Amino acid sequence: MISFTPADIDAIRLSARVAVAATLVSLPFGVAVAYAMSFLSFRGKTLLEVLLNLPLTLPPVVIGYLLLLLLGKRGWLGGLLDAAGIRIIFTWYAAVIASAVVGFPLLVRSIRIAMESIDGRLIQASRTLGARWFDTLATVILPLSLRGIVAGSSLMFGRSLGEFGATIIVAGNIPGATQTMPLAIYDYASSPGGEQAALTLCLVSAGLSLAVLFLHEYVGSRMGRRD
Structure with a gap:
């Protein structure tokens, strides 16, 4: 029979809380960066793209240490x-x-792909009709990029649920305070007799990830039929 300790429930809640917060905080910046990379020309664009994709290649432990x-x-x-007086x-x-x-790179990449697939004639038409850049963004670019925004958000949420290496470096592994599901699984797996508890949390983590992926596919298919 599956059972959870209060520490397990705290870890599950904290994982969901961290994933939601990370996605919501990153979303405005992700849209802004994707817009700049898709529609603006500026010096250092290649360097910015390299820096944006760097977290995909660096070990999470290195990111945590930095x-x-x-x-x-x-x-x-x-x-x-x-x-x-602020402690992080x-x-x-x-x-x-x-x-x-x-x-963040997963979020930006998904939104950028959606923005770059927009027919440039639609953007040009809005500007010809006198729309300012903000109006074009709000009425043309963002609505047509919604599928990419949803896809990027779901990917980032799922990635945040499974984050371990960077988190354990900067947040520690404090039960009830900073211990997320991956950290709790690590604790159980490295403790004698903790295999069953570790497996239970693994099943919860897999279930949440599957739910996110199914939601991503469902929303994507609905938007595809609407388009």
Whole structure:
């Protein structure tokens, strides 16, 4: 019989909370970056693209360590936050930041593909009719990119649910505070007699991931039929 301890329930709730927060926080930035990469020309665009895709190739532990150097008390940003009485490292906020950094390239890539597939004549027509860039963005680009936005958001949510390496470096593994499902599974798997509990959380994680993927496919197919 499947049973959960209070720590398990906290880990499941925290994982969902971190994934939702990371997706919502990243979404406006993802749309802005995808728009810039799709429609703007500027110096350093190639460098920006390389930096955007870097989290896809770097080990998550490396990303976590770099974030630790940045947000720690001795880091330039962490020092400023510490002086202001704001603590990020070893809190659930750090887990959100780690998940956002790791999943951001997936979000941007999906939105960018959708934006680049828009018929340029539609954008040109809106501008010919006197629409400002913001009006074109709100009435043409974003509605036609909605499928990519949904796809990117679901991919990032799923990636955030499974984030481990960067999270354990910057957020730690504190039960009830920063311990997400992957961290709880790691604890159980490395403890004698914890195999059953680890398997139970693995099933929960797999179930949530499947639900996200099914929702992604369902919304995508509905939007495809509507188009």
